[in-house]
Amino acid sequence: MTWTAFVDASFYWAYWTLFEAMWIGMLWMTRxxxxxxxxxxxxxxxxxxxxxxxxxxxxxxxxxxxxxxxxxxxxxxxxxxxxxxxxxxxxxxxVPFQTVPLLIAWAPFLPLRPAPNDAGLASLWMFVALACYGTVSITLMAADARAVAVSxxxxxxxxxxxxxxxxxxxxxxxxxxxxxxxxxxxxxxxxxxxxxxxxxxxxxxxxxxxxxxxxxxxxxxxxxxxxxxxxxxxxxxxxxxxxxxxxxxxxxxxxxxxxxxxxxxxxxxxxxxxxxASALAVATVVPAQAPVFWHRVLRAGGWLMAAAALFAGAALLPSGGVATDVMAVMGLLSIAAVVPPLRAVLDRARGGFLSGPTLGVGPAAEPCWPSQNSAAPPPATHADEPDVAGV
Incomplete structure (x- = not known):
């Protein structure tokens, strides 16, 4: 298999992986x-x-x-x-929509086919790329299983x-x-x-x-x-x-x-x-807290994989043009979702458009539930400003 043919196959893999990652992430976030x-x-x-x-x-x-x-x-x-x-x-x-993991089964054998004599280094890079493809595919399958559990x-x-x-x-x-x-x-x-x-x-x-x-x-x-x-x-x-x-x-x-x-x-x-009523009384129960460490790692990995797929698509897109710029910007936004300093820079550059809650990063705000002992809402600061303190 030549390096050009492998790049073409990687191009289609990147687009399918991008679609799959976006699909899983959207369904996960919307439950x-x-x-x-x-x-x-x-x-x-x-x-x-x-x-x-x-x-x-x-x-x-x-x-x-x-x-x-x-x-x-x-x-x-x-x-x-x-x-x-x-x-x-x-x-x-x-399962049929997650056909990318099938690369783990058949793609490692493709570099073993006859290739030009100067393609030895290319074959090594093919194996490295296939290992990365397999890791990304397995991670997406795990993310889909967690999305099912959440929803x-x-x-x-x-x-x-x-x-x-x-x-x-x-x-x-x-x-x-x-x-x-x-x-x-x-x-x-x-x-x-x-x-x-x-x-x-x-x-x-x-x-x-x-x-x-x-x-x-x-x-x-x-x-x-x-x-x-x-x-x-x-x-x-x-x-x-x-x-x-x-x-x-x-x-x-x-x-x-x-x-x-x-x-x-x-x-x-x-x-x-x-x-x-006859169940055992457990002495201590772990209180409800923010998402656990592995949940945060999986979410960050999903954003980074989406960014990698976007950058790969921008680099391998044959025509280029506006589509390449859009994919590069989306990849940058995906990285900013898990890198607070970059998000802060983009936030200052775009006037608050890329704030943390907009990207859905960080612990979700707990809903405000009315209580019988809650104090009366304070008066509005301005006469023309509605009172929303109790909402």
Whole structure:
């Protein structure tokens, strides 16, 4: 493969990566990356693997009935099928749009094809570029998974809790290269992570006391499930069956609350009240704070990757002209989103147009919630200025 042909392929890769990065970033910032929302509206795609999902749901509900779970604590069949199938189908439908990671599989072999004798150094740079392409593609896949967790945490809980129930009560139907303990431990950790995502992201627009209460209730639920897992792993016979039965009862109640439609779920309850009353009391719960370190690193990496894609597109654009200048300016703005000194310089240069809140950087301002003990709003400074202190 010649260097010219590789540059042409990189040109198309840069444009596709730019589109994918912008698409993921826009859906992440608007909290609209909901898997299955568009797929379920397409007649041909919404029925793909739906019958298999219905069979799995029927098997789960039958086993829950055998374990003595009351009907009031079981998830609704129709809601569970719609939620689970929509989430899985939407996640799988996004894979064809993320075709860039396929470069990791076939592109490393292209430099090994016959090339001119003076292309040895070019082949080395090809391998370096392919390694960078693979890193960017994997990072975009991770960013898309986080965008799904931010936008539809309840759907993520539904999918992970249903999988954990299958591993717990239907071990005979699971085929895995890992041991039973590894499979159960992985499913349990994924469900607990999804529950924490739900407590964090579904309460982002609520006041701090409610966010703290949701996080505390979630930690109590996870501690209760952890105790049941410990009992089931360290006991045998009837005691183990009782632990599995109680754990299936709790997870079934979690599924019942999480599988509701997004436009109908207007409660922070994650498990039935009679089940949460007997949950363990966790002594300390980490308070709600600004985004964690890795969240900030991932967000900064997304901006920098977008800037790199823009600069690459500006450098490889054949015609140049105004499009090259626009892409270069957009790349500079992407870097300014994560570099405060550069943002301050641009802010002074453009008269406040590129301020921090406009770029969406930094912790979001907490909404102002009225309180019964709040003081009366101060009078307006000017007679013609409206009073907005209480808004």
């Amino acid at each position: 609209s990356r909901v898997p299955g929302r568009a797929v379920c509206r397409i007649p041909g795609l919404r029925n793909v693997r739906r019958r298999a999902c219905e069979t799995r749901v029927d098997a789960l509900l039958a086993v829950l009935a055998q374990h003595g779970v009351p009907v009031g604590d079981r998830p609704d069949r129709k809601q569970l099928v719609e939620r689970w199938h929509g989430f899985v189908a939407g996640t799988c439908a996004a 539809d945490a309840a759907g993520l809980v539904t999918a992970k809790a249903a999988l954990f129930l299958e591993v717990l009560v239907l071990p005979a139907g699971q085929r895995s290269h890992y041991s039973a303990l590894d499979t159960q431990g992985r499913a349990f950790s994924q469900m607990c992570r999804a529950l924490r995502f739900q407590a964090r992201y579904t309460t982002r627009e609520l006041p701090s006391p409610l966010r703290e209460r949701a996080r505390h209730d979630t930690e109590r639920l996870i501690a209760t499930l952890g105790q049941h897992v410990e009992r089931s792993l360290l006991s045998e016979g009837e005691e183990r069956n009782n632990a599995v039965r109680e754990m299936a009862h709790v997870v079934s109640s979690v599924l019942q609350h999480s599988c509701r439609r997004r436009d109908q779920r207007n409660s922070l309850v994650v498990v039935g009240g009679h089940l949460s």
